[in-house]
Amino acid sequence: MTTYTGQWMLRREDTPLLTGNGSFIEDMAPPGLLHATALRSVYAHALITRIDTTAALAMPGVVSVITSDDLEGSVGDLSTVGRPGMEWVEGANHPVLARGKVGYVGQLVAVVVAESLSIARDAVDLVRVDYEPLPVVMDITEAAKDGSPLVHEHIGTNLGASLRVAGGDLDAAFARADHVIDEHFEVPRLSPAPLEGRGAIAQYDPEQRTMTLWMTTQGGHHIKELLEETFNLPIEHFRVMAPDVGGGFGMKHHLYPEDASLCYLAYKLGRPVKWVEERMENMVASHARGFATHVQAAIDNEGHILGFRARQLADMGAYYIAGTLTPINVAARRMLGPYLIDAADIECVGVFTNLPPTGPFRGAGQPESTFCVERTMDIIAAKVGLDPVEVRRRNLVPPSALPYTTATGMRYDSGDFIAPMNRAIELADYDRWRDAQRMQRAENKGKLIGIGVATACKAAGGGGASFTSDARVVVTPQGKVKVYTEVSPHGQGIETVFSQIAADVLGITPADVQVLHGDSDMVFRGQGTFASRSLTVGGSATHVGATEARNVLAGVAAQKLGCAPEEVEFKDSKVYKRGTPGQSISFAEVAAAASATAQPGGEPGIEVTGTFVLEDNVFSSMAHIAVVEVDPDTGCIRFLRYVAVHDCGPMVNPMIVEGQVHGGIAQGLGEALGEVMAYTREGQPLTGSLMDYHLPLAEDMPEIIFETVNTVSPMNPLGVRGIGEAPTVAAPVAVANAVADALSSLGVRVPNIPLTPMRVWNAIHHAGS
Amino acid sequence: MIPAQFEYAAPSSLEEALSLLCKNKDDAKLLAGGHSLLPMMKLRLAQPGLLIDLGKVTGLSYVREKDGGLAIGAMTTYQTLEHDPLVASYFPVLAEAAGVVGDVQVRNRGTIGGASAHADPAADLPAVLIALEASFTATNGRRERSVPADRFFKDAFLTPLSETEILTEITVPALSKGSGAVYHKLPNLASRFAVVGVAAVVTLDGQGLCERVRIGVTGAGPNATRAKTAERYLEGKEPTEKNLAAAAQRATKGIELQADYHGSEEYREAMTRVFTQRALAEAVSRAG
Amino acid sequence: MQVTGSYTFDGLPSDVWAVLVDPDAVADCVPGCKSFKAMGSDKYRAIMAIGIASVKGQYEGTVSILDQRPGESFRLVLEGSGTPGFVRGEGVVNVVEKGGKTQVDVTGDAEVGGIIGRVGHRILGRASKLLIDEYFKCMRKKVASTRVGS
Numbered sequence A: 001m002t003t004y005t006g007q008w009m010l011r012r013e014d015t016p017l018l019t020g021n022g023s024f025i026e027d028m029a030p031p032g033l034l035h036a037t038a039l040r041s042v043y044a045h046a047l048i049t050r051i052d053t054t055a056a057l058a059m060p061g062v063v064s065v066i067t068s069d070d071l072e073g074s075v076g077d078l079s080t081v082g083r084p085g086m087e088w089v090e091g092a093n094h095p096v097l098a099r100g101k102v103g104y105v106g107q108l109v110a111v112v113v114a115e116s117l118s119i120a121r122d123a124v125d126l127v128r129v130d131y132e133p134l135p136v137v138m139d140i141t142e143a144a145k146d147g148s149p150l151v152h153e154h155i156g157t158n159l160g161a162s163l164r165v166a167g168g169d170l171d172a173a174f175a176r177a178d179h180v181i182d183e184h185f186e187v188p189r190l191s192p193a194p195l196e197g198r199g200a201i202a203q204y205d206p207e208q209r210t211m212t213l214w215m216t217t218q219g220g221h222h223i224k225e226l227l228e229e230t231f232n233l234p235i236e237h238f239r240v241m242a243p244d245v246g247g248g249f250g251m252k253h254h255l256y257p258e259d260a261s262l263c264y265l266a267y268k269l270g271r272p273v274k275w276v277e278e279r280m281e282n283m284v285a286s287h288a289r290g291f292a293t294h295v296q297a298a299i300d301n302e303g304h305i306l307g308f309r310a311r312q313l314a315d316m317g318a319y320y321i322a323g324t325l326t327p328i329n330v331a332a333r334r335m336l337g338p339y340l341i342d343a344a345d346i347e348c349v350g351v352f353t354n355l356p357p358t359g360p361f362r363g364a365g366q367p368e369s370t371f372c373v374e375r376t377m378d379i380i381a382a383k384v385g386l387d388p389v390e391v392r393r394r395n396l397v398p399p400s401a402l403p404y405t406t407a408t409g410m411r412y413d414s415g416d417f418i419a420p421m422n423r424a425i426e427l428a429d430y431d432r433w434r435d436a437q438r439m440q441r442a443e444n445k446g447k448l449i450g451i452g453v454a455t456a457c458k459a460a461g462g463g464g465a466s467f468t469s470d471a472r473v474v475v476t477p478q479g480k481v482k483v484y485t486e487v488s489p490h491g492q493g494i495e496t497v498f499s500q501i502a503a504d505v506l507g508i509t510p511a512d513v514q515v516l517h518g519d520s521d522m523v524f525r526g527q528g529t530f531a532s533r534s535l536t537v538g539g540s541a542t543h544v545g546a547t548e549a550r551n552v553l554a555g556v557a558a559q560k561l562g563c564a565p566e567e568v569e570f571k572d573s574k575v576y577k578r579g580t581p582g583q584s585i586s587f588a589e590v591a592a593a594a595s596a597t598a599q600p601g602g603e604p605g606i607e608v609t610g611t612f613v614l615e616d617n618v619f620s621s622m623a624h625i626a627v628v629e630v631d632p633d634t635g636c637i638r639f640l641r642y643v644a645v646h647d648c649g650p651m652v653n654p655m656i657v658e659g660q661v662h663g664g665i666a667q668g669l670g671e672a673l674g675e676v677m678a679y680t681r682e683g684q685p686l687t688g689s690l691m692d693y694h695l696p697l698a699e700d701m702p703e704i705i706f707e708t709v710n711t712v713s714p715m716n717p718l719g720v721r722g723i724g725e726a727p728t729v730a731a732p733v734a735v736a737n738a739v740a741d742a743l744s745s746l747g748v749r750v751p752n753i754p755l756t757p758m759r760v761w762n763a764i765h766h767a768g769s
Numbered sequence B: 001m002i003p004a005q006f007e008y009a010a011p012s013s014l015e016e017a018l019s020l021l022c023k024n025k026d027d028a029k030l031l032a033g034g035h036s037l038l039p040m041m042k043l044r045l046a047q048p049g050l051l052i053d054l055g056k057v058t059g060l061s062y063v064r065e066k067d068g069g070l071a072i073g074a075m076t077t078y079q080t081l082e083h084d085p086l087v088a089s090y091f092p093v094l095a096e097a098a099g100v101v102g103d104v105q106v107r108n109r110g111t112i113g114g115a116s117a118h119a120d121p122a123a124d125l126p127a128v129l130i131a132l133e134a135s136f137t138a139t140n141g142r143r144e145r146s147v148p149a150d151r152f153f154k155d156a157f158l159t160p161l162s163e164t165e166i167l168t169e170i171t172v173p174a175l176s177k178g179s180g181a182v183y184h185k186l187p188n189l190a191s192r193f194a195v196v197g198v199a200a201v202v203t204l205d206g207q208g209l210c211e212r213v214r215i216g217v218t219g220a221g222p223n224a225t226r227a228k229t230a231e232r233y234l235e236g237k238e239p240t241e242k243n244l245a246a247a248a249q250r251a252t253k254g255i256e257l258q259a260d261y262h263g264s265e266e267y268r269e270a271m272t273r274v275f276t277q278r279a280l281a282e283a284v285s286r287a288g
Numbered sequence C: 001m002q003v004t005g006s007y008t009f010d011g012l013p014s015d016v017w018a019v020l021v022d023p024d025a026v027a028d029c030v031p032g033c034k035s036f037k038a039m040g041s042d043k044y045r046a047i048m049a050i051g052i053a054s055v056k057g058q059y060e061g062t063v064s065i066l067d068q069r070p071g072e073s074f075r076l077v078l079e080g081s082g083t084p085g086f087v088r089g090e091g092v093v094n095v096v097e098k099g100g101k102t103q104v105d106v107t108g109d110a111e112v113g114g115i116i117g118r119v120g121h122r123i124l125g126r127a128s129k130l131l132i133d134e135y136f137k138c139m140r141k142k143v144a145s146t147r148v149g150s
Ligand SMILES: Cc1cc2nc3c(=O)[nH]c(=O)nc-3n(C[C@H](O)[C@H](O)[C@H](O)COP(=O)(O)OP(=O)(O)OC[C@H]3O[C@@H](n4cnc5c(N)ncnc54)[C@H](O)[C@@H]3O)c2cc1C
Pocket: B029, B030, B031, B032, B033, B034, B035, B036, B037, B038, B039, B054, B074, B075, B100, B101, B102, B103, B106, B109, B110, B111, B112, B113, B114, B115, B116, B117, B118, B120, B122, B123, B124, B125, B161, B165, B166, B167, B168, B191, B192, B193, B194, C054
């Protein structure tokens, strides 16, 4: 009985946002507000020999200047979230304020608080810090070598974390291989660059001993836990609230030094303190990706992969923040993608560098590994003389083999990994483009045509606590429904989608359902929005909660209707006995009657909490095809066609699905063609502003031809598979494969991404040298 | 993004602006569209004590016919250049080039005078103004002078303007019959400034030979310059593919190639040649 | 950032060398030098106001003239910081005779950090070249005037 689920519905979130009526941290100003600005390291690695705050403190309007000495004993270092099976060294947690030493350009050294932002900004220039520079290491491969300068002398190595997952008889696989592919792939360090940077307001209530932190975050409950671990002050309760949040992409699921500093200052000064990040700060706050992978694949003459070995280095930056270990975990465990590979040995090693800390970014390890596997598939195709599509067809896990457990222990629940590729080939007019390419090559002039395919699968759910979600559902006496979710939307359209789900369960309209979120006091536990879990886990909890509420209402209605609760139907805001829709009572009437029976206390109306526990990750699958044209004279790349087909399970709102796919592809193309946080040898950023860091612009985007396949997953009541991160997984390597294909006609190897015009030109003009 | 404190003045006449400038010359900055100056101030790299806003000064924003060409007021925005009917009919290349500067917001505010006075080595218009042989009129209130484009862009961010002069007008002389002009650029994908930009103006004679060739190159060196060796090579020759290529090969002569993250010296050299060849070919086809 | 340059002087290498390491000459020629004070031998504390176009900044730092080999070479170590950022550089200055004149070759490496490095890197090479050119132009005058004077 779905009326709204599956419908193309406009997002209820958009009107306030598009009319300037959103409420972001920057828009908020509690009375008595103080303003903070940050003093940051200009060195990548240096001892701090002196900090002189006298001049700043003497400036009228300046209230406080804090450095690490002030935090001693009260605020600890930021904690990191460990992963089962992974080893990591202690002693590299991110200090809130630099303690005697800085580890990257942009690290927080001191915070200045003043009556106005302008005063605080003027005062920062008066704080004097003397540094004594230390040797810098900023390249992961260098950092991993013996004798490299150390980021943490006391640890004695830059190799900070490692995870090794293996299964099957790899030696046997290599022994019987007809060929061994041996390749090296690199994925650059990226800035997630959400539209709204970071920012927070902290306020302390000494009577209640409650610290409230309004913050632009992806998960208030998670931040609350991290604050509890960090603070050693008599604060009894942390409450974290998220107003409107302008994107996060993984970057806003950490507790940052600035947030902890604000809480400390609010506690110390007894007044609310606010800090809103500038873009230039955001560009060096935290990053993602930065992987170098050595791949060895054992294959037979028919292009089957018999065994797969990978050694990955992952750039962790100078310190751990909350999510630093996540991409390492995901990259290693989910390396093998949607393929039948019986034997594998994957090791991912996290390396310290004198660069900003890293964490997950849309895809969180999956794009890093998919890049390697998908490039390898194309290299296999060339090796055995098959079309890249055919190689994939031979290796993809067929529907009959599902559920399937990979050699690294990932369980693929269900679906059809081949269907998206088959449809993508049709939509892309694949054979016609291959003909066009053959003609172009025969003429041997003009622009080079390249066709790139990527097939992949992507988990949704996360792991551990993030498999659980609660949705508190309240039905008011007036028959309106409130869904309180722990999921923390920041652009995904969750309010719209969850209202569609609840409306269908209760036979009412989405307009009758209010979806509330962004307050750690609202639902007693939670995790937030990441790992494509919002719909798969949180949406399922909403479904469970709405169903439980319906059960309560059905009991009340059954008495009125004189039937069994199982016979009660909810439809068109009416409630009736199955088969007799003519004799109905209104939903509001039932709600009012049920409210009368409800326990006193709490909100008026009935209230239930639906809990959903995902047993294991659910997997979506996808195929992207990019057709490009490379100008050999300039290295410039232009899209001729772009096709994406995703199996995301049933769609609750196809418009939102398409929006997620467009955004994800934009970020994927950015990664493939322009984005990289580049640094000098001394660790100074070269692409540290948007005048140099190439975020894709509207005019860079191709027209996207998009379709879905909708196989139902048995893992959750909605049958859904997640879509938030998936497009970012396939897009970068579809483009890299297309450019590699174009360059192959010149016998030129595709350079590392991003494929900037100069890199492509260099590859063409320095081929062989 | 909060600039250091500064005073602000919005004079309504050129005389007033000049006298403010003269009185505060070490500490004052003229404000035109602000799209180069304000970012610097917000980053506190520039901290002028006084901003003299030219926005309210009357008579600095215009496009009018002059001696068969055009006279353009210094405060004329890119947006005006892009859409002005006189510009479109006299120098479509100028409208085209204005249309590829930055984005709409930048074009709505940025001015031809600001862009010229700022002399960013990667700016677009300088290449076009050089190829069109524009000249720049400036005054300090006592003396007005005019500087030809190929002597105006002296070095990175360096022009002959003194601290007490205001650039008032850019004049573009008429193009002879049989001329074609074009501007091609390879943009820095992030900022859209030119990694390399080439403007070419070619005039063909009755026999179809290149009578007159003007090439302006931006982005490659520390300042926009004329590619004189390439011009001279092509003048008097037939615009065959071979000749255009040979001319383009000479386009980097005399340019002290610069390097940054987006383009090495070698890449800039190669792109100057590629874009010169393409620009010449297009200019020839427009001339014919 | 690599910094290189070659400058030709009229005069003997030994004379040119002597001027190049003379603290008074250095103080006069460092662009925008506002103060220049000795701090022990071979090391000086300096305040400079340097700018290009509307970007201006004041830097405080030290200049060291090390490994002096009279008439041949010396090593220059420079450190300065101010609100726009910092500069740290080290270079070797070689002085050789060439066709009756003296050629001064500079090769060095500099790190520029802070906001100026972040947004200005595309222009740093040119800016440093212009500053060094200005410096040696001034030194050339010094050498010329000492020759006239002697
Ligand atoms: C995001 C972004 C992208 C951009 N992309 C491009 C691009 O692709 N191509 C490109 O060419 N440019 C680009 N620009 C620069 C833009 O074109 C600037 O607007 C222009 O260079 C300066 O013009 P303005 O009117 O804004 O000058 P302002 O910023 O107001 O002034 C610049 C300088 O010129 C001086 N000045 C201004 N007017 C006069 C005058 N009449 N007499 C004497 N001195 C004067 C000022 O004192 C100041 O020093 C971009 C800028 C931004 C912010």
